[in-house]
Amino acid sequence: MDYTQTNPIPMPPGGAFSSVRGTLETVFDWQYELRKKNLLSLYEKGKTLAWNASDVDWSIDVDIERLAHSRVQNGLGKIMNDVLQPPVKLGDEELMKMQLHTNAFMLSQFLHGEQGALLATAKIVQNVPWEEAKFYAANQVSDEARHVEVYHRYLTEKLGLSYEVHPSLGRLLDDIILDPRWDVTFLGMQILVEGLALAAFGVLRMQMADEPLIQDIVGRVMADESRHVGFGVIALENIYRHGMSAAELREREDFIISATELLRERLLVTPVFERLGWDADVWTRWSIDTPFMRGFRQMTFSKIVPNLKRLGLLTPRVRDAYEKLDLLKYEHMKDSVEEPEAPPPHELVELLMQFIQSSATEGAAAAS
Numbered sequence: 001m002d003y004t005q006t007n008p009i010p011m012p013p014g015g016a017f018s019s020v021r022g023t024l025e026t027v028f029d030w031q032y033e034l035r036k037k038n039l040l041s042l043y044e045k046g047k048t049l050a051w052n053a054s055d056v057d058w059s060i061d062v063d064i065e066r067l068a069h070s071r072v073q074n075g076l077g078k079i080m081n082d083v084l085q086p087p088v089k090l091g092d093e094e095l096m097k098m099q100l101h102t103n104a105f106m107l108s109q110f111l112h113g114e115q116g117a118l119l120a121t122a123k124i125v126q127n128v129p130w131e132e133a134k135f136y137a138a139n140q141v142s143d144e145a146r147h148v149e150v151y152h153r154y155l156t157e158k159l160g161l162s163y164e165v166h167p168s169l170g171r172l173l174d175d176i177i178l179d180p181r182w183d184v185t186f187l188g189m190q191i192l193v194e195g196l197a198l199a200a201f202g203v204l205r206m207q208m209a210d211e212p213l214i215q216d217i218v219g220r221v222m223a224d225e226s227r228h229v230g231f232g233v234i235a236l237e238n239i240y241r242h243g244m245s246a247a248e249l250r251e252r253e254d255f256i257i258s259a260t261e262l263l264r265e266r267l268l269v270t271p272v273f274e275r276l277g278w279d280a281d282v283w284t285r286w287s288i289d290t291p292f293m294r295g296f297r298q299m300t301f302s303k304i305v306p307n308l309k310r311l312g313l314l315t316p317r318v319r320d321a322y323e324k325l326d327l328l329k330y331e332h333m334k335d336s337v338e339e340p341e342a343p344p345p346h347e348l349v350e351l352l353m354q355f356i357q358s359s360a361t362e363g364a365a366a367a368s
């Protein structure tokens, strides 16, 4: 695919390339038993539903500044200042900048996460012991290459604004790639990173309802991601409930708790405040404390929690950590086998409906 990178992605402090040296056991499966039928049917689905990045209508013009401006005119400013109560009241210009940069930051982290998924899944092809999981992972590798392709093109050709990888996301991706245990790669990538991405993509689609190109891209990527998360759940089913020692299980609990911390940090948009020249400490503190942002960070775990529960990983230690983060409210939601897609959490829909209603009331008051 040929496209113009009008604005290349900025480099992280370490430069254009970084490498991690882990030990990887590559496993051949000479029996080709293909026992897990549900995994094979997911593999068939993956092949049938593959799409091409060139199928996307790249001729759609994306005037993101115009969209941001019209949202401000339609009441977003009042919502931001009255409901979210930022440390400093934001004028129209700052509201525009905040939207443009937050959006570019989120999409950039999606791009970097997709590269992580590409590499982690290539690793799974090598070290997962069963042939049918190797098949599926191979199919996922090509999905992830496409995801990197579409997000990169959108950011560099259409948006013209982007961010380097968030240090916490970079660290988590390193941890996942470095870990020699195949189940931890699945746990880190398919259950945690992709589970969070699935929920965050849904939020982005709602926020960008007025931009048809990103709607199409994210819709395509989400359909793939829901299969990937399902792949993780099916592959890990029964692994933790049977045949793992208490010490091994404790290591997985430690991994989940530390990865959860990194995922939550990755959602903080501190780099945006720094680039805008705003007081990053004050603004980060606000985004940690303000109920809407706190709610947003919690919602991104709405698929992760039921999936961990299904796998038997909502153990007392993990429950304790999740209780403190107020994440256990999602434990009764449907997991990725019961419900492969990730509908936006109802709290978010409710909140956005309130916003829409309040701006409609504003508009009616202004017109009368």
Ligand SMILES: [Fe+2]
Pocket: 114, 117, 143, 144, 147, 221, 225
């Ligand atoms: Fe992906």
Ligand SMILES: [Fe+2]
Pocket: 117, 144, 194, 224, 225, 228
């Ligand atoms: Fe994926």
